[in-house]
Amino acid sequence: MRTLSLKYGCNPNQQPASVSMDGGQELPFEVLSGRPGYINLLDALNAWQLVRELEAATGLPAAASFKHVSPAGAAVGLPLTDTLRQAYFTDGLPEPLSPVACAYARARGADRMSSYGDFVALSTTCDLATALMLKREVSDGIIAPDYTPEALEVLRAKRKGTYVVLRMDTAYKPAPTERKQVFGVTFEQGRNEVDLTDAALFANVPTLAKDFPEEALRDLKIALITLKYTQSNSVCYAKDGQAIGIGAGQQSRIHCTRLAGDKADLWHLRQHPAVLSLPFKEGIRRPDRDNTIDIYLGRNPEEVLAEGAWQQFFSERPQPLSDTDKQAWLATQSGVSLASDAFFPFGDNIERAHRSGVSYVAQAGGSVRDDHVIATCDKYGIAMAFTGVRLFHH
Secondary structure, eight states: OOEEEESOSSSTTSOSEEEEOGGGOOOSEEEEESOOOHHHHHHHHHHHHHHHHHHHHHSSOEEEEEETTEEEEEEEOOOOOHHHHHHTTOTTSOSSOOHHHHHHHHHHHTOTTTTTTEEEEESSOBOHHHHHHHHTSOEEEEEESOBOHHHHHHHHHGGGGTSEEEEEOTTOOOOSEEEEEETTEEEEEEOOOOOTTOGGGGOOOOSSOOOOOHHHHHHHHHHHHHHHTSOSSEEEEEETTEEEEEEESOSSHHHHHHHHHHHHHHHHHTTSHHHHTOOBOTTOOHHHHHHHHHHHTSSOTHHHHSTTTGGGTBSSOOOOOOHHHHHHHHTTOOOEEEEESSOOOSTHHHHHHHTTTEEEEEEOOOOTTHHHHHHHHHHHTOEEEEOOOOOOOO
16 A cells, blocks of 8 residues: 555544555555554554664564553563552463563553553564453554454454554565655654664763662663653653653653652552452543543642542542652662753752662753762662763654
8 A cells, every 4th residue: 555545634624544555665664453543653653662672772572552652651571560450451361471462461450540541562472462452442543564363353353443453565676865844844764773672872970879680781772772762851660660650741851750650659659459349340441540540649639539429439438648648659669760851950960860769860961950860860870870861752
């Protein structure tokens, strides 16, 4: 297929809409089911690049959960702990979970609220376990290099056949120059082909703490690659082979750090025993459960705990988590990696990162206040590398 007509563009009033290749070449993907939309394809093609790079960097299958042209989560296929299996609601799926299924469970589990209605990317063949996971989640579509026959059958039946299933041509390599139009003006630039696996990126370590364990380097690479495909300004917290908090599209970097840190805190709090044991009513919908957990852990838990409210969600009224309970649990978080798509201008970013258990940082460096940022890292024993690489994405 050389041209694919779309129902409309970003909004219903933006018609006509289509995608095509320069020079009349065939599109690098095949539509196996459904009818992709404009934003679906923006998500799919950005997400595909992300997971392809994650697998190349780690040697593990990778998955991403995209919403509005930024990842809500990204991960590689490390096994899940029992706690994560509970927090990610993988019960009822074939055991043991395949690496690619673990990757998507992690990607979706980073921020289940934001992943509602996501577009999924897998770096390797989608298997039955992953398809069954997607079958019960609210999702718009998936892009992968291939599908097992059983997985394709499940996905083609999702949403009465309207679920978008794309097969990506893994041999496709885009031209080195990319173009886009804004207000009738054509922009042109070289593609961002920076290698984020290069060990030299982590060679300039100005902090007193200089040790980056193998797991920390893996997580920093995951965070940096995730940021490469996240709308800027952006910051990413990562741990255990996955993003745990992504702050995207903020005008201020400290707001990125706070937003991503708050998401990382929620990821950690969702593993609290009180949350894992919440007595949900039989048959509650998955999105309703996710939303209830988010409110329960938020600033106004009475919205789901007040008399007349809790009965809608729970078989019995759970006890709220106090601020003291939350802070005590969050204090157990450590070993988190943090990356930024550009330099940190002030040490306040490190102060906020420290509260979410950050021990390792990778950022571009080059601020006139680098000395303040370094001193703040030294205050908390955080190891920080100046990569010298900016990763703005728009």
